[in-house]
Amino acid sequence: MYEDQYGLSGRPFALTPDPRFWFETATHRKAMAYLGYGLSQGEGFIVVTGDIGAGKTTLVGHLVDTIDAARLRIITLVSTQMNPEDLLRLVADGLGIDGHGLAKADLLKRIEQGLHATAREGRRTLLIVDEVQALPTDSLEELRMLSNIQAGGHPLLQIVLLGQPEFRDSLHGSDRLEQLRQRVIAIHHLDPMEPQEIEPYMIHRLSLVGWQGKPAFTRDAFEALHEATGGVPRLVNQLAGRVMLFAAMDRLETIDAEVIDAVIDDLAADVHHPTPQPLADAEKAGAEAEAMQRIAMLETRVEEQDAALRRVLTLLVDWVEGGDSQRSEPVMGSSAA
Structure with missing residues (x-):
């Protein structure tokens, strides 16, 4: 998606190892x-x-x-x-x-x-x-x-x-x-990349897919990338790809540390779901009553289905036994003849 937004010929931060993007740290x-x-x-x-x-x-x-x-x-x-x-x-x-x-x-x-x-x-x-x-x-x-x-x-x-x-x-x-x-x-x-290697690493990979400086990156953006990833190349690629997607959706021309932090917050929200707040006493009581009512309804349905199943099984047994007695008579008559 962001490739089209920024006129790139491919994804510069794909996670699959690609020797074409070799960068010598x-x-x-x-x-x-x-x-x-x-x-x-x-x-x-x-x-x-x-x-x-x-x-x-x-x-x-x-x-x-x-x-x-x-x-x-x-x-x-x-x-x-x-x-x-x-x-x-x-x-x-x-x-x-x-x-x-x-x-x-x-x-x-x-x-x-x-x-x-x-x-x-x-x-x-x-x-x-x-x-x-x-x-x-x-x-x-x-x-x-x-x-x-x-x-x-x-x-x-x-x-x-x-x-x-x-x-x-x-x-x-x-x-x-x-x-x-x-x-x-x-x-x-x-070892991981040093802080000063993030900028040339990013520019190198972007340039291989036709980057012409859009979006632009501020110096504090590179610093934020290193701080968040520790300089591990795969983590840098993972975060940079999400940053590019975030920037494309908001049509940003410049990526700075605030953008990096916003993406990190989004990633954290994806992983850590907020803890539900405790219900007030009245709400808790109402929720418990509703739950009990649903349980009672389910139990009633189970009993009804169980009774219906027993009736069907009784009819099936009667049908099988009746069919067996009808099929056995011609055979016995034939043997006697």
Whole structure:
């Protein structure tokens, strides 16, 4: 709706991650640097963590867009509570291998063959696992075993793990993940945007859909956006989209902190319903009497329906019994003949 009002070619603040809207904040710049360093090593694990909505998926999308497909084969998995064999089957599928019905030993053999085939093409294989905090420890151990596959002393598989902060805690706190931890060659945590990054972030996304300065944003609007969202990109997008809709409905030419606050109040009202005020004694008594009257009426209707149902069942039983006696006479007569 607001796209038409302001002459935009699309929605600048959609919640679905879109690499086209990549914006390099300071923390994302560091993440890309760590990813670049890790990929140059060609082995081990690269770990990127961040809170929900921090931009991990957008980061991966941007990474994939910048990678030369002639040099790297990329397999991307979004993790759930996958057991090791399900994980292996998804990796096999990414290599173009049908792992359905294969025993684990055969599946591992086929995966190794697939990695060797990719290497013969002059490419390495990069496995990206998103939402890795959902993976059981056994599945993480299976990933570590896959990272050991080599040819001529060179690893055939490198793995990027993306997850929420609890995965970083598990990685450093679990004795069972000690061997995996030793294979991590780069790790970075995505922080929220800084206050001074909100304005260029907003302008960047708006400009990609043809924004020409309408509506205009005041400086205190950007400050209010950061204060309300903490700089988390997804929350910024969510609030900014509602702000744009609010402004379009009121045909506003300028968005300031007051507009942001008004939208925040609307969102709060959607979530928190007002607590009903206690009724005065007279009103309460009247309400209770009305409720009792309705209950009495309902009980009367239930009794009437129950009586009607019993009558119908009685007639049905009589009809069935009568029908059976009529149908049995010809049959008996026929047998006698």
